[in-house]
Amino acid sequence: MTKETTKFIEVMAIVNCHGILREILTGVNVLRRAGANAQFIGSVNVSAINLGIMIGTSAGGLLIDHVGL
Numbered sequence: 001m002t003k004e005t006t007k008f009i010e011v012m013a014i015v016n017c018h019g020i021l022r023e024i025l026t027g028v029n030v031l032r033r034a035g036a037n038a039q040f041i042g043s044v045n046v047s048a049i050n051l052g053i054m055i056g057t058s059a060g061g062l063l064i065d066h067v068g069l
Helices: 003-067
Strands: none
Touching: none
C-alpha cells in the first residue's frame, strides 16, 4: 500500500466515524426530547430506514435490468 493510499484510508475512517457519531447523537437527542412518545418516534425512524432500503434496492434492480451487470 502506498503512503497516499494509507493517508486516504485514514482520512475516510475519520470522516465516517464523525458521520456515524453525529447520527447516533442526533438519534439519542431526538429520542430524549420525544419523552413519552419515544417508542413511536423510534418506530418512525425504523420505518424511514426500511423505506430507504426499499427505494435503494428497487432503483438498483431497475438499473441492473436496464443497463445490465
